[in-house]
Amino acid sequence: MKNHEYFSLFTTIIRDFKLKGELTGITCVSTGNINDTYVVSTVINGMEKEYILQRVNHKVFSNPDKVAENVCKVTDHVEKKLRESGYKDIRRRVMRYYRKSDGSYFHITDDGNYWRVLSCVYNAVSIDFADIPHLRAAGIAFGEFQNYLSDFPAESLYETIPDFHNTAKRYDNLRKAASSDAFGRLSSVKEEYDYLMSMENEATLLCKLSENGLLPHRVVHNDTKCNNVMFDSVTGEHLAVIDLDTVMEGLVAYDFGDAVRFAANPGGEDNEDTSKIYLDLDYYSAFAEGFVPCLIGKVTDKEIETLPDGVLAITLELAARFLTDYLNGDVYFKCKRDKHNLIRTKAQIALAKDVFGKMPELRKRLSAIVEENR
Ligand code: GN1
Ligand code: MG
Numbered sequence: 001m002k003n004h005e006y007f008s009l010f011t012t013i014i015r016d017f018k019l020k021g022e023l024t025g026i027t028c029v030s031t032g033n034i035n036d037t038y039v040v041s042t043v044i045n046g047m048e049k050e051y052i053l054q055r056v057n058h059k060v061f062s063n064p065d066k067v068a069e070n071v072c073k074v075t076d077h078v079e080k081k082l083r084e085s086g087y088k089d090i091r092r093r094v095m096r097y098y099r100k101s102d103g104s105y106f107h108i109t110d111d112g113n114y115w116r117v118l119s120c121v122y123n124a125v126s127i128d129f130a131d132i133p134h135l136r137a138a139g140i141a142f143g144e145f146q147n148y149l150s151d152f153p154a155e156s157l158y159e160t161i162p163d164f165h166n167t168a169k170r171y172d173n174l175r176k177a178a179s180s181d182a183f184g185r186l187s188s189v190k191e192e193y194d195y196l197m198s199m200e201n202e203a204t205l206l207c208k209l210s211e212n213g214l215l216p217h218r219v220v221h222n223d224t225k226c227n228n229v230m231f232d233s234v235t236g237e238h239l240a241v242i243d244l245d246t247v248m249e250g251l252v253a254y255d256f257g258d259a260v261r262f263a264a265n266p267g268g269e270d271n272e273d274t275s276k277i278y279l280d281l282d283y284y285s286a287f288a289e290g291f292v293p294c295l296i297g298k299v300t301d302k303e304i305e306t307l308p309d310g311v312l313a314i315t316l317e318l319a320a321r322f323l324t325d326y327l328n329g330d331v332y333f334k335c336k337r338d339k340h341n342l343i344r345t346k347a348q349i350a351l352a353k354d355v356f357g358k359m360p361e362l363r364k365r366l367s368a369i370v371e372e373n374r
Helices: 003-016 064-084 132-148 167-180 186-198 200-211 252-263 281-295 301-305 307-327 340-373
Strands: 022-029 036-044 047-056 114-119 218-220 229-232 238-241 248-250
Touching: 003 022, 003 036, 003 047, 003 114, 064 114, 064 132, 132 229, 132 238, 132 252, 132 281, 167 186, 167 200, 167 307, 186 200, 186 307, 186 340, 200 307, 218 252, 248 252, 252 281, 252 307, 252 340, 281 301, 281 307, 281 340, 301 307, 301 340, 307 340
Parallel strands: 218 248
Antiparallel strands: 022 036, 036 047, 047 114, 229 238
């Protein structure tokens, strides 16, 4: 779409939601791989107010209304917990969905796209490459989020993406994509495919422990990239946890693992130069120092002990998902470069190899944090 088309669409959406003020500016947030996100500015009586406008990818989230219901149940619950804890500035600590006057959550365009409006946390930033203080704060944000949801009725949540972090199923999907090889790409990715297959036991370890009743399922965030935490732009303090579309039952180790996978790799998730990719142990420690103390006494010892396994499992799982999408012809993740899914696969594999070599150190550092906080 051209600029003036966005302007006209967003003006229509703002009117549809009966938001006050005139649209004055649009900024695209280009980091997401699934939904399309924009920050829009409006002005009313000389005062500026920002909102998030987001197109929900309804191929990935096939039931957007159910996603909205989930998110609202979760944000209501978190809000209640924040109030009970005596927080004052609630609007900065939890994001909200706007509803239309008929109660619905979406502006649906003639071409069938679902647009929603979310509150914008003021005087706050989201950070793709967090430094150590921000990472520690992100750890606390996701740890507290976990605690707020510890008594949330899991059965009331709709499964927005079935088997989202079922690594065994993700591996099955990879095998299926390889056996049909619909785009003739398998021969060029044999090395990556073989490596992932050789790591299947490590990747599925936590799923097996869970199947055997050794790790409980809890309501977790499921997409704990540090850019899903808003930070105060001046103090760096953590504010709202955002991107709640995948809040579902899952394993705590995957929330821990995904946060570390994303934030403790200074090379970034899709760096073509894999020599830049590694797990920075101090970044790992910083996140763990924020996250783990929130969990102690609230989750089982086995859950704590297996947190490092989550880093390896989720990195392998994401590599498998990227490679599956590459073999399937790039239908799921947005591709912003040629062979983007293959580049992402290689980056995640490079990271998984480094994580694998550092597992003893990850366990050692975790034990030290646990000892200090018991
Ligand atoms: C997707 O769109 P984004 O960045 O919030 C994906 C996550 C991946 C992530 C990798 C619904 O999240 O699972 O970890 O890309 N979300 C979905 O960057 O598949
Ligand atoms: Mg997300």
